[in-house]
Structures are given as structure tokens and as C-alpha cells.
Amino acid sequence: MKKHAxxxxxxxxxxxxxxxxxxxIGFVLLLLAILLIRFIYLQAVRHNYYQTLAESNRIxxxxxxxxxxxxLDRNGVVLAxxxxxxxxxxxxxxxxxxxxxxNQLATLVxxxxxxxxxxxxxxxxSHDFExxxxxxxxxxxxxxxxxxxxxxFPAIEIKARLFRDYPFGDKMSHLLGYIGRINQTDExxxxxxxxxxxxxxxxxxxKTGLEQSYExxxxxxxxxxxxxxxxxxxxxxxxxxTAPVSGNTLVLSIDAKLQEIAEQSFGNYRGALVAIDxxxxxxxxxxxxxxxxxxxxxxxxxxxxxxxxxxSPDVPLNNRAxxxxxxxxxxxxxxxxxxxxxxxxxxxxQTISDPGVYYLPGSSxxxxxxxxxxxxxVNLFKAIQVSCDTYFYGLATEMGIDNIFTYLSxxxxxxxxxxxxxxxxxxxxxxxxxxxxxxxxxWYPGDTVSVGIGQGYNLVTPTQLAFATATLAxxxxxxxxxxxxxxxxxxxxxxxxxASEPIYDLKIDPAxxxxxxxxxxxxxxxxxxxxxxxxxxxxxIAGKTGTAQVVAMKQGEKYDEKKxxxxxxxxxxxxxxxxxxxxxxxLAVLAENGGHGGSTAAPIARKVLxxxxxxxxxxxxxxxKEKEGSEHD
Amino acid sequence: MTRRQLWLRFIAHLDRPLLLGISxxxxxSLLVLxxxxxxxxxxxxxxxxxxxxxxxxxxxxxxLPLHYLMRTAVPIYVLGMILLVGVALFGEISHGARxxxxxxVMNIQPSELMKIGVPLMMAWYFEKHEATLTxxxxxxxxxLLLMPIALIARxxxxxxxxxxxxxxxxxxxxxxxxxxxxxxxxxxxIASAPVMWSMMHDYQRHRIMMLFDPSQDALGNGYHxxxxxxxxxxxxxxxxxxxxxxQTHLDFLPERTTxxxxxxxxxxxxxxxxxILLAIYSFVVWRxxxxxxxxxxxxxxxxxxSITLTFATYAFVNMGMVSGILPxxxxxxxxxxxxxxxxxxxxxxxxxLMSIETHKKLVKS
Numbered sequence: 001m002k003k004h005a006x007x008x009x010x011x012x013x014x015x016x017x018x019x020x021x022x023x024x025i026g027f028v029l030l031l032l033a034i035l036l037i038r039f040i041y042l043q044a045v046r047h048n049y050y051q052t053l054a055e056s057n058r059i060x061x062x063x064x065x066x067x068x069x070x071x072l073d074r075n076g077v078v079l080a081x082x083x084x085x086x087x088x089x090x091x092x093x094x095x096x097x098x099x100x101x102x103n104q105l106a107t108l109v110x111x112x113x114x115x116x117x118x119x120x121x122x123x124x125x126s127h128d129f130e131x132x133x134x135x136x137x138x139x140x141x142x143x144x145x146x147x148x149x150x151x152x153f154p155a156i157e158i159k160a161r162l163f164r165d166y167p168f169g170d171k172m173s174h175l176l177g178y179i180g181r182i183n184q185t186d187e188x189x190x191x192x193x194x195x196x197x198x199x200x201x202x203x204x205x206x207k208t209g210l211e212q213s214y215e216x217x218x219x220x221x222x223x224x225x226x227x228x229x230x231x232x233x234x235x236x237x238x239x240x241x242t243a244p245v246s247g248n249t250l251v252l253s254i255d256a257k258l259q260e261i262a263e264q265s266f267g268n269y270r271g272a273l274v275a276i277d278x279x280x281x282x283x284x285x286x287x288x289x290x291x292x293x294x295x296x297x298x299x300x301x302x303x304x305x306x307x308x309x310x311x312s313p314d315v316p317l318n319n320r321a322x323x324x325x326x327x328x329x330x331x332x333x334x335x336x337x338x339x340x341x342x343x344x345x346x347x348x349x350q351t352i353s354d355p356g357v358y359y360l361p362g363s364s365x366x367x368x369x370x371x372x373x374x375x376x377x378v379n380l381f382k383a384i385q386v387s388c389d390t391y392f393y394g395l396a397t398e399m400g401i402d403n404i405f406t407y408l409s410x411x412x413x414x415x416x417x418x419x420x421x422x423x424x425x426x427x428x429x430x431x432x433x434x435x436x437x438x439x440x441x442x443w444y445p446g447d448t449v450s451v452g453i454g455q456g457y458n459l460v461t462p463t464q465l466a467f468a469t470a471t472l473a474x475x476x477x478x479x480x481x482x483x484x485x486x487x488x489x490x491x492x493x494x495x496x497x498x499a500s501e502p503i504y505d506l507k508i509d510p511a512x513x514x515x516x517x518x519x520x521x522x523x524x525x526x527x528x529x530x531x532x533x534x535x536x537x538x539x540x541i542a543g544k545t546g547t548a549q550v551v552a553m554k555q556g557e558k559y560d561e562k563k564x565x566x567x568x569x570x571x572x573x574x575x576x577x578x579x580x581x582x583x584x585x586x587l588a589v590l591a592e593n594g595g596h597g598g599s600t601a602a603p604i605a606r607k608v609l610x611x612x613x614x615x616x617x618x619x620x621x622x623x624x625k626e627k628e629g630s631e632h633d
Numbered sequence: 634m635t636r637r638q639l640w641l642r643f644i645a646h647l648d649r650p651l652l653l654g655i656s657x658x659x660x661x662s663l664l665v666l667x668x669x670x671x672x673x674x675x676x677x678x679x680x681x682x683x684x685x686x687x688x689x690x691x692x693x694x695x696x697l698p699l700h701y702l703m704r705t706a707v708p709i710y711v712l713g714m715i716l717l718v719g720v721a722l723f724g725e726i727s728h729g730a731r732x733x734x735x736x737x738v739m740n741i742q743p744s745e746l747m748k749i750g751v752p753l754m755m756a757w758y759f760e761k762h763e764a765t766l767t768x769x770x771x772x773x774x775x776x777l778l779l780m781p782i783a784l785i786a787r788x789x790x791x792x793x794x795x796x797x798x799x800x801x802x803x804x805x806x807x808x809x810x811x812x813x814x815x816x817x818x819x820x821x822x823i824a825s826a827p828v829m830w831s832m833m834h835d836y837q838r839h840r841i842m843m844l845f846d847p848s849q850d851a852l853g854n855g856y857h858x859x860x861x862x863x864x865x866x867x868x869x870x871x872x873x874x875x876x877x878x879x880q881t882h883l884d885f886l887p888e889r890t891t892x893x894x895x896x897x898x899x900x901x902x903x904x905x906x907x908x909i910l911l912a913i914y915s916f917v918v919w920r921x922x923x924x925x926x927x928x929x930x931x932x933x934x935x936x937x938x939s940i941t942l943t944f945a946t947y948a949f950v951n952m953g954m955v956s957g958i959l960p961x962x963x964x965x966x967x968x969x970x971x972x973x974x975x976x977x978x979x980x981x982x983x984x985x986l987m988s989i990e991t992h993k994k995l996v997k998s
Binding site for chain 2: 013016017018020021023024025027028031032034036038039042043044046047049050051053054057058228229230231232236306427561
């Protein structure tokens with residue numbers, strides 16, 4: 001009985017156990033199902049997603065920076081180039097003590113405190129895996145010295161890189177500008193304009209001048225290398241390679257030699273010169289004195305040099321040709337004369353009598369002519385030739401500011417010329433509206449009188465004045481001024497011309513035009529204000545002198561050049577085109593604090609014209625003698 | 634004795650279906666290790682040595698009659714406990730955990746011993762009290778389980794403690810712990826989760842957190858999970874091909890010869906390979922259950938069931954961890970991951986299964 005019970009008990013136990021076993025099998029099947037579902041999910045459903053992740057893990061896209069385009073002058077002279085030089089770069093992953101490595105390196109090649117500061121900045125800005133430049137532009141000797149000791153520096157590599165160089169230094173600075181390291185502002189702009197991808201790997205970008213305005217052409221297209229990398233970021237093999245396309249070459253309309261001569265002709269004067277071919281708008285010379293050497297800016301100029309440039313009273317960083325705004329003075333007179341003829345305010349032969357002073361009707365305020373006692377009987381021709389102020393006081397007053405505004409804006413006054421540089425200023429051509437907006441004042445008749453001789457509210461830039469002169473020289477057919485003549489692809493297989501079509505034709509009456517142009521030609525003839533500058537020239541120069549006041553004279557006060565501080569002296573202007581009969585070049589010259597247009601600005605123009613038209617290279621600067629009386633403005 | 638008779642005696646106690654399944658897994662191990670070690674013979678050869686040693690031990694255990702096996706239960710368990718206490722007092726610290734005991738000649742990890750020792754001890758205990766099982770006996774068995782667990786969890790070694798806890802629980806379950814008690818335990822575990830959480834080490838919490846959002850710490854604690862999941866997922870249906878796994882061969886996969894070896898396999902052989910591997914594991918587990926069902930004594934039933942279920946749990950936890958559904962606990966993929974200790978422990982277990990299968994007639998008669 002007991003045995004039976006035990007047996008029965010045993011049977012029950014087996015049954016219970018087998019029940020548990022079935023539950024266990026169920027449990028295992030559940031686990032199996034969970035894994036199966038998970039694998040199907042990962043490997044079938046989400047395969048593409050994980051495949052992409054795996055690919056982005058293993059494939060690293062390495063940008064290949066293109067060579068920056070060259071800048072050449074119209075004759076092929078190189079103005080901005082790249083040269084290969086050596087740098088020392090540190091791989092931070094391979095050194096435990098960065099400071100010690102640099103100190104050790106400093107015993108071999110010179111590492112300035114500036115280099116160290118720049119390196120520290122780079123360390124802060126960059127990722128761990130990047131190699132960073134500790135020294136730039138090594139001399140051949142330094143390269144040799146380091147190469148012999150390289151085994152001591154496992155973390156330092158010698159690398160060949162391309163550097164930008166501006167061989168003309170300060171002579172071309174204001175037109176070429178410079179490149180500099182891409183900063184956060186540049187980065188944000190590139191991202192905003194969707195150019196970020198093309199700048200991956202690029203360290204430099206055009207900051208000013210043509211380097212900036214033609215950045216899109218000069219930079220080129222970044223190449224791409226797809227490299228398989230391991231988890232440590234080391235390249236294992238190359239998967240694909242797309243070669244970079246070098247930046248386009250800029251061929252300027254600038255003549256480097258002419259530019260150099262123009263630059264030298266200023267002597268110690270500050271100022272600006274813009275010379276344009278009136279037949280097509282090509283800018284032949286573009287000078288802003290003083291210039292600065294753009295080369296130190298490329299890798300970040302040190303603070304001290306920058307302060308010197310920035311705080312210099314000569315403001316070398318200011319692009320006077322593009323951004324300097326000066327009263328045009330008497331250089332406005334040919335345009336004012338055309339306006340007068342256009343509105344029939346004056347007939348060509350009509351004369352006025354100039355007693356040397358002008359009164360507005362019903363006013364006792366004196367507007368003096370520059371020549372005490374006046375020029376006597378003056379018609380339009382003579383008014384331009386001798387620069388008679390009284391004639392233009394009356395002309396402007398009778399014509400009225402509205403007509404003046406309408407006519408002069410056609411020549412581009414008060415507007416940007418659209419030259420291919422960034423940061424151009426628009427000058428100022430005053431109007432009734434403008435004055436109301438600016439000063440909340442109505443326009444007074446006296447304001448018009450000053451505008452008549454290019455003083456008062458009037459402001460022009462040298463570029464603007466050169467453009468207006470070129471338009472006049474070309475009989476009213478205007479071409480947009482441009483520094484770049486053509487853009488060539490790096491291989492030279494295609495090129496693009498810049499703006500060779502006229503932008504507008506003012507359709508000026510030929511007779512009126514002829515009168516004004518011949519009067520301008522007479523300016524450099526005996527009796528004119530710029531005789532001396534044209535002496536002995538085998539071609540005719542049509543020109544106009546001008547003086548821009550730096551300090552306003554009080555009523556009745558007499559300006560005495562010798563008593564005025566040098567920097568408060570008047571600015572000297574000269575605009576010209578030559579040959580007068582068939583102009584090939586038009587220019588505007590400004591000599592800051594130069595006094596008289598005829599004696600300082602015109603001789604500069606003469607040297608430029610002589611070289612451009614005759615190929616004549618001027619003798620080293622000779623002191624310009626001042627001839628009292630005959631050359632006065 | 635003829636040569637043939639010798640051979641027959643030699644293989645007499647080897648269970649052939651089980652041996653087939655195990656062999657397939659071991660071959661897979663060598664194959665995948667060769668790839669995981671970047672086509673080097675170094676690891677596969679050393680693994681081969683581990684396998685030879687472990688297979689020899691398996692053969693010895695398989696030939697050991699069951700009453701001998703039962704007799705080893707108490708000494709192994711006691712020795713294991715002494716060593717665990719020794720570890721707690723004098724253990725070597727490596728990677729922030731105190732798991733190894735330096736015996737002068739060799740370093741040993743006593744917790745590995747307890748993977749066998751604990752279920753063996755519990756099965757022995759239940760066998761002894763088979764006739765008069767009361768709740769008290771289950772309670773004592775549970776204590777036998779929890780004492781070593783407490784010591785191992787303190788080391789800390791979460792993976793091993795969970796696996797031993799599982800193997801012990803399977804013994805309790807198979808021994809017929811009432812469903813009511815299991816229900817109460819389940820509720821208690823869930824209720825105590827917050828307490829457990831507060832007792833965990835920071836790195837353990839991190840691993841659990843990472844499970845929910847590995848991208849939170851993609852280069853830190855989440856890195857293993859993310860890279861392993863990418864490897865598995867990018868394998869696709871057919872895999873990238875043997876030796877062609879990019880995650881593996883470009884060093885993105887960490888611990889790829891040990892705990893994460895499944896990611897290597899799965900990346901190169903795809904979903905198809907994963908299913909084949911699951912099939913082989915299922916076959917081994919099925920054979921284990923078969924042996925369990927046929928086992929003749931209480932002790933052997935409990936032991937065989939626990940070994941089989943623990944093996945299945947091993948495989949599930951590892952593959953679950955590599956495919957990102959379980960936290961990263963240091964559990965190797967059974968019979969495939971590189972390593973001698975776990976190989977030995979597992980094959981000792983299979984040796985017992987074989988002994989149980991091949992000695993049952995003797996017991997019955």
C-alpha cells in the first residue's frame with residue numbers, strides 16, 4: 001500500500017515536472033521569437049538606415065582645396081600669385097606634451113611668440129584630428145635643418161602648401177585687396193549662401209578688393225576624395241577621387257606699369273587717381289595713396305602693425321579712389337556748362353561781365369571769384385578755360401537746383417558707378433528733397449550758388465568723377481567702369497568678358513558737346529588754368545582743374561595757403577581726357593592738400609598720359625615749380 | 634579489445650545529437666574569430682586550445698557516473714563560497730571590479746565555478762529532500778542560491794549574478810515551486826526595482842539608461858550598443874560577406890572577439906546567418922530538453938533542465954544585448970565568444986547532460 005502510494009506520488013511528480021518542462025519550452029520559444037523579431041527588424045526592415053550609418057562610419061570625405069586663381073594685368077604681368085612653400089604642422093594625437101614639443105622645435109627653427117599665439121588660437125578653434133600649422137613659410141635652410149632632425153619629432157610633419165603673394169605690395173593694395181583666414185562671420189555667410197560645401201577644407205577667403213568681389217571666380221571648385229577610415233580616423237584606402245578645379249584667372253584692364261607710374265607720380269602727396277578707357281570702361285590705373293602691403297594680412301596681421309596702419313594720420317587703409325568723398329570743386333564746371341546749354345539757360349556766345357564778385361538778386365552776400373577783380377567779359381568757353389566762378393554762380397542760380405540735380409545725375413553723380421569692387425560710396429548730389437530729409441530745411445538760393453562751382457553739399461568720389469569724365473570724353477556714351485577685363489578658366493579653354501556693352505547713351509547735342517570739349521582742351525592751352533602741365537605734349541589734353549576746400553572760409557576772409565596747416569590746405573583736382581580729339585584715356589586725379597589742381601594734380605595726370613599715350617617713362621620725380629598767377633584756380 | 638571496441642567505449646557516453654550541435658557552434662566560433670581578429674590565426678588557435686581542454690573535461694564528466702557527480706555538489710559549493718569570500722577580502726581589482734583571486738600560481742574567477750556549483754548544490758539538496766518537500770525546503774534552497782549571488786553582485790558582476798540567479802531559479806521552478814510563490818516573487822521583484830536601482834553602481838545604471846537611448850552618450854556608454862546595432866542592421870538579409878564587415882574590420886566594433894562577437898557574425902552573414910545560428914542554438918536546447926524529459930532521477934531532471942535553460946538564457950541575453958534590446962552586461966555568446974573559462978563551464982554542463990543521458994539505463998537497472 002505504501003509502495004503503491006509512493007509510486008503514485010512518483011507518477012504525479014513526473015507529471016508535474018513535465019508540465020514545468022512544457023512551460024520552460026514555451027519560455028525558450030518566447031525568447032527565440034523575441035530575437036527573431038528583433039533581427040528581422042534590424043536586418044530587413046531597418047537595413048537601409050543602419051547601412052547608411054555604417055557607411056558614414058567608414059567613409060570620410062576629404063576635401064581637396066583648389067588652387068586660387070591668379071590675377072594678371074592686361075599684359076599678363078602677375079599681380080597675385082601662389083607659390084609653394086613649406087610649413088611645419090603638428091599632429092596633436094602623436095604628442096603627449098605639446099608645449100615641450102614646440103619648445104624642442106624652437107631650438108631648431110625659429111618659432112616666434114606670434115607663431116605660438118597663432119597656434120594657441122588654432123588649437124582652440126580646431127578638432128583633435130586636424131594637424132595644425134606651427135610655422136609658415138620656412139626658408140630652404142630651415143627645411144633642410146628640420147629634415148635632418150625629423151626623426152626626433154614624430155608629431156611634426158613638413159608639408160608643402162600654396163601661399164598667396166602680392167608682388168607689387170602697396171602699389172596694388174587698394175584694387176587687389178587681400179585674402180585672409182576664414183572667420184566665423186565668413187563661415188556664417190558661406191553657410192547662408194549655400195557655399196559652405198565648396199569651402200570645406202579652405203582656410204582663406206577674399207577679404208577686400210578684387211580678391212573679395214571676384215571670390216566666386218578665384219576660389220575654384222573643391223575636389224573630393226572619399227577615403228575609407230577606421231575607428232581611429234586613419235585612412236585605410238581611397239574609394240573615389242574628384243579632382244579640384246583651380247580658380248579662374250582674372251585678367252585686369254589695369255596696366256601694371258601705368259599703375260606704378262601713377263603711383264610714383266604722387267610723390268609724397270596723398271590722394272587718388274582713376275584712369276579709364278572711355279571707349280569701353282576699362283580701368284587702366286586705380287591708385288589710392290598711400291597704399292599698404294597686403295601680404296601680412298593673409299595669415300593675420302599682428303596687432304602692433306595693424307594699430308600702426310589703422311591709427312596713421314594718412315589712413316592708408318582707406319580706399320580713397322573708391323570710398324573717398326570730396327567736393328568736386330571746379331571740375332564740376334564742364335558738366336554744369338553742359339547742363340546750362342541743355343536747359344538753354346545760356347547760349348554759347350552769350351557773355352557776362354565778371355567784376356570778381358557775385359550777388360544774389362536782392363542780397364548783399366558776396367560770392368567771390370577766385371580771381372580778385374574778375375575775368376572781365378566771359379562766355380561759356382572762357383568760363384571753363386579760366387574757371388570763372390562768377391559765370392557759374394549765375395548759371396547755377398538761373399538754372400535752379402532741380403535742373404542741376406536732373407542733369408548731373410545722368411552723369412552718375414550721387415550714384416555708385418557699379419565698379420567691380422565692394423564698398424563703393426555714392427558721393428552726394430544735393431537736391432531739395434535731400435536737404436529736407438537730411439536737415440529738415442528748405443533749399444536756399446545760396447545753396448545753389450555754391451553747388452554751381454562744386455562746393456557746398458556736393459561730394460564725389462575719384463572713381464565717380466573719372467567715370468563722368470570718361471562719359472563726357474566718349475560723347476555721352478557711358479560704359480560701366482571695371483577693373484577686370486576678362487575671366488579665364490584655369491586651363492585657358494574658356495573666357496568671359498566683363499561689361500563691354502555701353503550702359504547708356506546720354507544723347508547730348510553734338511554742338512554743345514563740342515563746345516565744352518574744346519573749352520576743356522583750351523584749359524591746357526595758354527590762358528587756361530593748367531598750361532604748365534601740358535607744356536611740350538605732342539598731343540592735346542582736354543582737362544579741368546579743381547580745388548576742394550578742406551576748411552570753409554568765413555565771409556570776407558581770405559585764404560592764404562602759406563598760413564594754413566598742411567593738412568587743412570585745399571585738395572587739388574584735375575580731370576582730363578586725351579588725346580582731346582579722339583580720347584583714349586580719361587582720368588580723375590585728386591591730390592589731398594595739394595592746393596591747386598593745375599600745379600599738383602595736373603602734372604600727375606601728365607605723367608600718366610605720357611606713359612599711356614607715348615610709352616614715355618618719367619624721370620624720377622622732380623619738384624614741381626609753382627608758377628604764380630598763370631596757374632591758379 | 635579491438636580498436637573498434639575501444640572507439641565505441643570512447644564515445645559511449647557522448648550524446649551524438651548534442652555533440653553535433655556543440656561542434657557546429659564551436660566551428661562557427663573559430664570561423665568568426667578568424668574574421669573578428671582581422672584575419673589572424675592568433676585568437677582562433679588559442680580558442681582551439683580552449684576547446685580541446687574544455688572538450689576533454691566534458692568527456693571526463695560525461696563518463697562520470699551520476700552518483701559521483703552528486704557527491705561533488707557539496708564540496709564544490711563550499712569551495713566556491715570560500716573562494717568568493719576570499720575574493721571579497723583579498724581579490725584583485727581590475728576594471729573597477731573585484732572578481733579575481735590570485736592563488737599565487739594562477740588567477741581564478743570563483744564566480745565562474747558557481748555557475749555550475751549553485752544549481753548542482755540546489756539539485757542535490759532537492760534530491761535529498763525529495764520525499765518530504767515543504768515550503769521550508771524551497772526557502773533553504775533559495776538561501777543556497779542567494780548567498781553566493783550577494784557576494785558576486787557585490788564584486789560587482791551583474792551579468793554573472795543574473796545568470797546564476799536564473800540558473801538557480803530554474804532549479805526552484807523545475808523542483809515545483811508553487812505558482813503562487815512565483816507570482817508573489819514576481820510582484821516583489823517589480824516592487825523592489827526602485828530599491829535595486831538605488832543600490833546599483835553608476836556604471837550599471839548607465840548601461841540600463843543607454844538601453845532606452847543609446848544616442849544620449851554616443852561616444853561613451855552608448856558607443857558599444859550603437860556600433861553593435863549598426864553592425865547587425867547593416868548586415869542586411871545576406872550579410873556583407875565573410876571578412877567583409879566594415880564595422881568589424883575598421884575597428885568600430887568594440888570587444889568583437891568576446892562579448893560582441895555576434896555583431897561580427899551578424900554583419901557578415903546577415904539575417905540568414907542569424908536565423909541559422911538561432912536554429913543551431915534551438916537544436917542544442919531542444920536536445921537538452923529531450924535529455925531532461927528522459928532523465929531518470931529527480932536530481933538529474935533538475936540539473937539537466939537548469940543547464941539547458943541557463944544555456945538558452947546565455948544565448949538570449951548576449952544576442953539581446955548585442956542587438957540593443959538588453960543592457961550591456963558582460964555575458965559572452967555561449968560556445969562562440971573567445972575565452973577559456975566560459976567555454977569550460979559550458980562544456981562541463983554539457984558533459985553533465987551527456988552523463989545524465991548515457992547513464993540513465995544504469996541507474997534504472
